[in-house]
Amino acid sequence: MNENKAITVDKLTKKFGDFTAVDAISFDVNAGEIFGFLGANGAGKTTAMRMLCGLSLPTSGTATVAGFDVYHQTENIKKNIGYMSQKFSLYEDLTVKENINFYAGIYGKSNQFIKEKTSQVIANLHLENEVDKLVKSLPLGWKQKIAFSVSIFHEPEIVFLDEPTGGVDPITRREFWSMIYKAAESGITIFVTTHYMDEAEYCNRVCIMVDGHIKAMDTPPQLKKRYNATSMDEVFLKLARNAERAQAP
Amino acid sequence: MPSVSAKNIVKFYETKNDKIQALCGISFNVTKGELFGIIGPDGAGKTSLFRILTTLLLADKGAASVDGYDVVKDFKEIRKIVGYMPGRFSLYQDLTVEENLEFFATIFNTTIQQNYDVIKEIYIQLEPFKKRRAGKLSGGMKQKLALCCALIHKPSVLFLDEPTTGVDAVSRNEFWDMLKKLKQQGITILVSTPYMNEAALCDRVALMQLGKILSINSPAEIINQFKKDLFAVRSSKMLSLLNDLKNFNEVEDAYFFGAYHHVVMKHKNEEQDLKNYLSKYSNDNLEIKNIQPDIEDCFIELMKQSHEIELH
Amino acid sequence: MKQFLSFVKKEFHHILRDKRTMFILLGMPVAQIIIFGFALTNEVKNSKIAVLDYSHDVATTAITQQINASKYFEIKKNIINYKNIEAAFKTGNIKMVVVFPENFYEDLQHFNKAQIQLIADASDPNVANTLTNYATAIIMDYQNRITDERKLPYSIHTEVRMLYNPQLKGAYSFVPGVMAMVLMLVCAMMTALTIVREKETGTMEVLLVSPAQPLKIVVAKAVPYLLLSMINIISILLLSVFVLGVPINGSLLLLLAVSFLFTLTSLALGLLISSATNSQQTAIFIALVGLFLPTVMLSGFMFPIENMPLPLRIISNIVPAKWFYTIVKSVMIKGTGILLIWKEVLVLTGMMLFFLALSIKTFKIRLA
Numbered sequence: 001m002n003e004n005k006a007i008t009v010d011k012l013t014k015k016f017g018d019f020t021a022v023d024a025i026s027f028d029v030n031a032g033e034i035f036g037f038l039g040a041n042g043a044g045k046t047t048a049m050r051m052l053c054g055l056s057l058p059t060s061g062t063a064t065v066a067g068f069d070v071y072h073q074t075e076n077i078k079k080n081i082g083y084m085s086q087k088f089s090l091y092e093d094l095t096v097k098e099n100i101n102f103y104a105g106i107y108g109k110s111n112q113f114i115k116e117k118t119s120q121v122i123a124n125l126h127l128e129n130e131v132d133k134l135v136k137s138l139p140l141g142w143k144q145k146i147a148f149s150v151s152i153f154h155e156p157e158i159v160f161l162d163e164p165t166g167g168v169d170p171i172t173r174r175e176f177w178s179m180i181y182k183a184a185e186s187g188i189t190i191f192v193t194t195h196y197m198d199e200a201e202y203c204n205r206v207c208i209m210v211d212g213h214i215k216a217m218d219t220p221p222q223l224k225k226r227y228n229a230t231s232m233d234e235v236f237l238k239l240a241r242n243a244e245r246a247q248a249p
Numbered sequence: 250m251p252s253v254s255a256k257n258i259v260k261f262y263e264t265k266n267d268k269i270q271a272l273c274g275i276s277f278n279v280t281k282g283e284l285f286g287i288i289g290p291d292g293a294g295k296t297s298l299f300r301i302l303t304t305l306l307l308a309d310k311g312a313a314s315v316d317g318y319d320v321v322k323d324f325k326e327i328r329k330i331v332g333y334m335p336g337r338f339s340l341y342q343d344l345t346v347e348e349n350l351e352f353f354a355t356i357f358n359t360t361i362q363q364n365y366d367v368i369k370e371i372y373i374q375l376e377p378f379k380k381r382r383a384g385k386l387s388g389g390m391k392q393k394l395a396l397c398c399a400l401i402h403k404p405s406v407l408f409l410d411e412p413t414t415g416v417d418a419v420s421r422n423e424f425w426d427m428l429k430k431l432k433q434q435g436i437t438i439l440v441s442t443p444y445m446n447e448a449a450l451c452d453r454v455a456l457m458q459l460g461k462i463l464s465i466n467s468p469a470e471i472i473n474q475f476k477k478d479l480f481a482v483r484s485s486k487m488l489s490l491l492n493d494l495k496n497f498n499e500v501e502d503a504y505f506f507g508a509y510h511h512v513v514m515k516h517k518n519e520e521q522d523l524k525n526y527l528s529k530y531s532n533d534n535l536e537i538k539n540i541q542p543d544i545e546d547c548f549i550e551l552m553k554q555s556h557e558i559e560l561h
Numbered sequence: 562m563k564q565f566l567s568f569v570k571k572e573f574h575h576i577l578r579d580k581r582t583m584f585i586l587l588g589m590p591v592a593q594i595i596i597f598g599f600a601l602t603n604e605v606k607n608s609k610i611a612v613l614d615y616s617h618d619v620a621t622t623a624i625t626q627q628i629n630a631s632k633y634f635e636i637k638k639n640i641i642n643y644k645n646i647e648a649a650f651k652t653g654n655i656k657m658v659v660v661f662p663e664n665f666y667e668d669l670q671h672f673n674k675a676q677i678q679l680i681a682d683a684s685d686p687n688v689a690n691t692l693t694n695y696a697t698a699i700i701m702d703y704q705n706r707i708t709d710e711r712k713l714p715y716s717i718h719t720e721v722r723m724l725y726n727p728q729l730k731g732a733y734s735f736v737p738g739v740m741a742m743v744l745m746l747v748c749a750m751m752t753a754l755t756i757v758r759e760k761e762t763g764t765m766e767v768l769l770v771s772p773a774q775p776l777k778i779v780v781a782k783a784v785p786y787l788l789l790s791m792i793n794i795i796s797i798l799l800l801s802v803f804v805l806g807v808p809i810n811g812s813l814l815l816l817l818a819v820s821f822l823f824t825l826t827s828l829a830l831g832l833l834i835s836s837a838t839n840s841q842q843t844a845i846f847i848a849l850v851g852l853f854l855p856t857v858m859l860s861g862f863m864f865p866i867e868n869m870p871l872p873l874r875i876i877s878n879i880v881p882a883k884w885f886y887t888i889v890k891s892v893m894i895k896g897t898g899i900l901l902i903w904k905e906v907l908v909l910t911g912m913m914l915f916f917l918a919l920s921i922k923t924f925k926i927r928l929a
Contacts (some may be wrong), residue, residue, distance in 0.1 A: 014532075023404060029467045039417070040389075040417040040418075040419050040420065041387055041389060041415075041416060041417045041420065042387045043304035043417075107411045137264070137266075137267075139292055140292050141290070142288070163415070166414065166443070167290055167291035167414065167443045168290055168291065168443075169289075169290030169292075169293075169458065170290070170445060170545050170548055170549050170552070171504075171549055171552055171553075172290075174505050177505055178505075181287070181488055185302035185488075195415065195417060195418065195421075195444075197418055197442070198506065200506075201507040201508040202505060220508060221508070224508075227307065230506060231508075232507070232508075233418060233446075236418050236419070237418060237419060237422060240417065240418070240419045241419055241456065298768075300928060303770045304769075304770065304927065305766060305769055305770060305927050305928045306927060306928055307927060310916065324926075327768075327769055328770055328772050329772040331770060332766060333766070335763045335766045335767060336763070336766075337762070337763040339762060339763040339764040339766060339767045340764070341571065341575070341764060343574065343575055343578045343579065343763075344574055344575075346575060348571070351567070352567055352568075352570075352571050353767070353771075355563055355564050355565065355567035356564055356568070356768065356771045356772070356773040357771055357772060358563075358564060358565070360774060399767075460819070461881040469583075
């Protein structure tokens, strides 16, 4: 394994019957990188992400995540990654502390570790007065920030973020991204999907999927240069506008 | 007579331990044929407001009317003349495209043929798949079908609750193009969205946050009311640049904004001061330019103002 | 009306396209009847019986031998005293006792008439019934054989006594029981589920913001299930008559009318549940605990109500299934007409109206 690669993907393919959801995609993600994974609805983003998280077996191709093979070492992968999505993040009917303890417990961390880290997380988020409140009583932005902290609680090598900022207000969205930057600085590799095109600019590199293929992959400035665009929004529209799957169901 | 009018609407939700105020005195008017946007993050109260206006919820205080009909007293009349697309695309996944449309046509006592001109442009794209079950459509197509279903009875007011949330940028663009065309047919449209950049596409917008309206105006006027100097700054080390900016006394606010940081200055005409300050730090490829604010800049500014008012 | 029909049509699409659920809905009554039916028609072989012979003559010995020779019986014991019968049943795994009175053969010779008593353990009524039938057949066989030799016919009277469960309760009672269960499940639970599902997917929001009257929406949702229930009722009746041989002694029309009445009651209960809940899970839970369980436990179908403690007996009166079960059993098994069960029918009608009114009253025309 290449020490500097957090994720390597080579000709990874997933077919559902006749339908090729992900068609021989190849890319590498460097350790400590913020990697943006963009695509229209139905482009195959979710399917690709599931394979990398060890939730779905590829039809063909190879991929390693944190040095582990997605076919045979999914248990190792799961131990070394964090995952957070907009849809499922925290248990609404548990308190903040209970949520943290629960997730920390899953990864079998020592009590000492959990205790220290919990107070650290609480302090970072300024949640001292909210630790014993039910998650459902908190605003969405807070929930998302807690969910992110929980997803990197066990200090994974890579964290997968699936539309983490959907519906969050502009200020909290930026606070969320500062957290992402901090995590990246501490060496965690970030793999993130988003529908906010300004957030694509925050990534070190961006990969844009169209119809199961990777249409483009580069740093945001390079992409804008190549497609003669002033923003990532424009780049995305130029690339994805002619997607067949957006038209054909 | 305004097409939609809301006066001082207040709505509480009771939970076991406390009372959450979802709407704190919302007032606005929408004129006939207007494309009116309600822009705000989750929890702003957009859905509650839409539900009150579409007669699905009762407000705790205040009054509202749609086409002159009171939302409480005349709810039956309102239900005949409005089109409503809730947050989730509310289609029957196990019915085909055509069956969904036919069903919604009949419950509004009409037929697809009768109002075909209203939906024609949108439906043409769906027609090749009319025998397909709605559950098997892509997100963008579902969105189009849901819009057709909400339009099939030629409503005079259309309520679209976050039609573009979770939809990719391409479909979002297409959707707004469709709305523009609908507006030409004289339908009043109220649309809510969490995406700030969609505000520019509306005639007027209400910026909402935590149950309050921060501002109601045309997008141009909202931008006009942003009186401070705004700069876009970037360098090769964005994170340390942001810290440097935040440490500068003359900077009121600095935050990520796409490829740049946006910097709000405390006083006018301080571009040179900013340049001088930043040149002291090792910021390679430094670029500073004075820019027009975006709606999102205004929203951030208004959010902070409203927060300060609350603190005092 | 067109609106209403289009609702019904849509509802049928939902049902017909969900193959698995439809299979369960239509297959469940068939499966239940067959499972119960097997218990009923199960061939009885080598059942252990005892003989109490006060006569000990040619005839009794011949009959005893013939009984023992049949594949259905195995004589385990000879009892000498009437008093020991009870003990034999309790200790000896014995299913039936054949009692010959004194002077059996002499009676037969002199009066051309004699009696045999068959005492069966009717705690398992199906088995008891089968055994006494077989034994009676064997005795008749013997009677016919010896009659051939004489001019005047002999007549042996077989008196059957069922111990522990004299009216053979439960023998045919599962058919009305299954009917009650199936109707409760299909009507109440399915109706509640389909309405709550629309709340979950958000389509209810759109329907409410339409000129369609909310009540009409809900009634339209119930119609297909009403039809489905009637199909189920008919399939249950067909199966029980033609496969299990359970007779319909009373009026078929009355039976169907009462089933319809009970179906409406169940629908009303389903609507009531649907307006009280917003998730399918809760709806299922309420339907199971609040409707299905009382139907099984307190209708008298599984456990005789007479044997219950007073509080349960009182509670059983508010379970609609109890009244339905009583009516159907009377009509089907005993062949009772409307004149004898009008009180029960009245109670059921009252319940139907009450629940229907309540569900209409609690139905929400808004979201909260």
